[in-house]
Amino acid sequence: MVETIIDDKIIERVSDIARLKLSETEKEKFEEEFERILKEFSIIDEIKVGENELYYVVGNVNVLRKDSESKPFNNIKGIRDNFNRMEDEYIVVPKNL
């Protein structure tokens, strides 16, 4: 099994993908910890596994709802009251381009 190497670059990539800014101290701390955690977790290599990937433990498949008009959610104000910045009916976010 190929060993997983965790270095500064990996931590930075992960932080970027996870949209989670990290301080320099946090980066160092997590780098050291992740190395240790994954080393400990590599004990799972001892288990003989089949090909079956178990995502869900219940047998429900294709659960469909009735093909009828659903009841609309009526507490729109309750949702809107949680918005942080709003102009007219829109949520204000920073520019994306």
Add this chain to the structure above:
Amino acid sequence: MFTKDLIENLSCGSLEEQLHKKIETIQKKDEEINSFITLCIEDAEKSSKIIQKKINDGSQGKLSGLIISIKDNIAVSNTRMTCGSKALENYIAPYDATIINSIKKEDGIIIGKCNMDEFACGSDGTSSYFGPTKNPRNIEYVSGGSSSGSAASVAADFADLSIGSDTGGSIRCPASFCGVYGMKPSYGLVSRYGVSDMAMSMEGPGPLAKDTYGIALLLDVIAGKDPRDTMTVDSNNSYLSVVENYKYEDIQNMKIAYAKEFFEGIDEKIKNIVLDKIGILESQGAKIEPVSLPSVKYVVPIYYLIAFSEFSSAMSKFDGFKYGYYITGQDIVEAVSNTRESSMGTEVKRRILLGTFITMEEFRDRWYTKALKARSAIKEDFERIFKTHDLLIGPTMPMLPPKIGERITDPPAMYSSDILTASANLAGICASSQPVGEIKGLPVGLQLHANSLCESKLLKGMRAVEIACGGM
């Protein structure tokens, strides 16, 4: 049966008086214990008046005015819901979770929202943004987590019943540490609609109480199919009658498995207390047989690898735009990164990052996929046991609650405390914890497992243990 007596007392006494007694106790003691994040006193008083009228004309629901606390990752309409995090410090839930609807319909009085480890990431109740929950049995010790306030509020008599949630042991661990009853129902038995998700394939809400009767009563109210959670299945909701109709002789028909792997490396004193109770059950006629469960030592890594992956995905919705804490930035990416950096605690960040890492294209097969395959092996192990046995018995926690200042902060050591509880979540089966003794005033919990959707068997087992421990 304690909860049963309580209901009888409520039906002839004054509900308002009962409620005020509880509120007084909370105001006197909760500043120290810290089991609540938000109290719903006004709403509780309003409900108590309405329910009192119903009691007077005999039309009350199953919960008939019992006082119930709710873990703060479950939505109660128009009430603050923080998940124990700064990220949701001011979030007001705009709707009721399905189980909250059911509790209200059956005339339960919601007294408040309970403290919890931040986003349910923890097993000792100390990682909440709102401070640690202290153990009511001895406030120098942790309460266990992540449903810390749920267990503590029942133990301290702030609430008659509570709702927690369990992803890897988060109901059973604090129930064990605080000396109360707790049950993690089978995956799919109780709706998760309105529960803030942490690890969608393993978690679910469940009841905490002071006895088996209370667990069964609350389970009857919350169990069953919900069109809003497609994983849910039908339930006959007659759990309470299973407990009420239980007879002492029923123990003679119970085949209980005992896995030595559940007793390896645990606190000797806990081991002795649990073994002593197993001996009592055997002397009363239960068939106790040893089985082997070699996969126990792999449970923690398999559980955490899957939990990290699902958690990192679940947490991506917290960007600060639609709700929650928000810090802006030059562009969207920077705003989201800033918001998450400044509103989430260390353990939450650790899990988001690890989950992101092990699901990245180049590492996915090595970690995530491997864990999913290993999960099948765990499930098969339990299926094998439940082909020949009704229950699997053992301790809930490998150790007693640690002192608040002495808790373990090293992640691998911290994760290892879930070793006896997390397999139930991986396999989707039901499991319980109940108090069976104490060591220097600190409670010891006994854990029972039963096969998926075999809650009736589990409750019979809980009742048998309750009687074996001298419970009425």
